[in-house]
Structures are given as C-alpha cells and as structure tokens.
Amino acid sequence: MTETSLPVAPKPNRLRWLIAGGLAAVTVAIVIWFLLSNGGAEARECPAQAAAAKAIGDAAVGELAALNGTGEGRGYARLAFKDAAGADIDIADFKGRALLVNFWASWCIPCREEMPALDALAAKYNSDAFMVLPINLDIGEGGLDKAKAFLADNGFANLPLYADNSFVAFERLKQQAVAVGLPATLILDQNGCELAVLQGPAHWDTPDGHAVVDALLALKS
Secondary structure (H helix, E strand, O other): OOOOOOOOOOOHHHHHHHHHHHHHHHHHHHHHHHHHHOOOOOOOOOOOOHHHHHHHHHHOOHHHOOOEEOOOOOEOOOOEEEEOOOOEEEHHHHOOOEEEEEEEOOOOHHHHHHHHHHHHHHHHHOOOOEEEEEEEOOOOOOHHHHHHHHHHHOOOOOOOOEEOOOOHHHHHHHHOOOOOOOOEEEEEOOOOEEEEEEEOOOOOOOHHHHHHHHHHHHOOO
16 A cells, blocks of 8 residues: 655755745845836936937937937936035026036046036026036035136136035936936936936037027927
8 A cells, every 4th residue: 555645844944944035035026116116206206208308319419419318207306416605405496497417527627628618508598498507526625616716717607606515416326327427417307307318528519519408498388
C-alpha cells in the first residue's frame, strides 16, 4: 500500500525569508505606484499641456533646435529664490506673465556668453505678458555680490538680479532630471507651468529665438 506524501512545511528560516521577500515586493510596488501616479505634488502641480508644448517645440528650430517641448505637468509656482535686496520671492510672484527662466552663474563661461543675447531679448520682449527671469546660482554668502557686480560691469540693464545662493531651486531640477548643468532654461506659462526646457546656452536674440517667444505669446492670445 502506497503512503500518501504530505507537503513539507517550510523550515522556520526559509519561512521568514519568504515573508520578508513578500513584504519587500509589496513595498517596492507601492513606491513605484506613488511615483508614477503622483510624481511628487510639485511635479504634477499643473495639467499636462501637450498642444502648447508642441507649439513651442515646433517653433524651436535652428539656433533653438535643442529646446524641447515638455508640458508634462511640472509646475514651479512655489520655486523660491531671492531678489536683489535678499528678500524671499517665488515664481508665483510673476503670475500672469509667461517666463523664460534662465539659471546662470558668474563662473559659468557658457552662461556669461549667453547673457548679452538674453539682455537683448529682454529689451525687445519684456512686458506685462512676458519676462526674461534670470536666477543666479553663485553660492555662498558673497554670491549675490558677485552676481550684482557681473551684471553691472557688463551693463545688462534689462536683466534684473534674482538669486538662489543655496542652490536648492536648481537641485530640484536635477532631481527631476529636468537639467543637469548650467546654463539651463525653463519656458513657463503665465501660471508657472513648464512648457519647454533647454539644457545649455542658445543664441536667443536671433530670428529663431524670437520665433520661440512669439509662439509662447501666441498661446495667451
């Protein structure tokens, strides 16, 4: 007569490993779900704007060919920095204007080379509807003075001084893989929502640069 084989119970150590492995898998799944569905509250501050991003991307040719339309829902209204007097300010303070936010530093050679074109672009387009918003990233206590001296020495009358010498604002861009180095530029709508990103310098004061700003302004009309 054949005896019926009974299932062998897992040994205690093996059982503990199985339980731990199952819990780890559940934890990873929850984290992935959270990241995919939320992306962080800041990252989904805005609705997706595929059409607007495409309009900007389509206009970005020639000198601006490296500008990428995004419109994925990242919002920067609460992105904080300081004004020339050292007072706290954020992107929300510019609500109602489309923005070209340029992150730069006085020690960054490509940034320095890009600044004259940005100053000329600001002279042509800055208004109640649009603004070139440079944010300096010279870190440390003397960072603001270095940035102020650079702008004054070069006569950039159309580029106001805003700064984040803590580097926190730019760290957010790095963490979200929006930018990895300087200079970096964000194209934002009037609510501080991201429409396009440029990593690196560009010749903004050209017909190609003007076409991008014109496309941005056309979205508001």
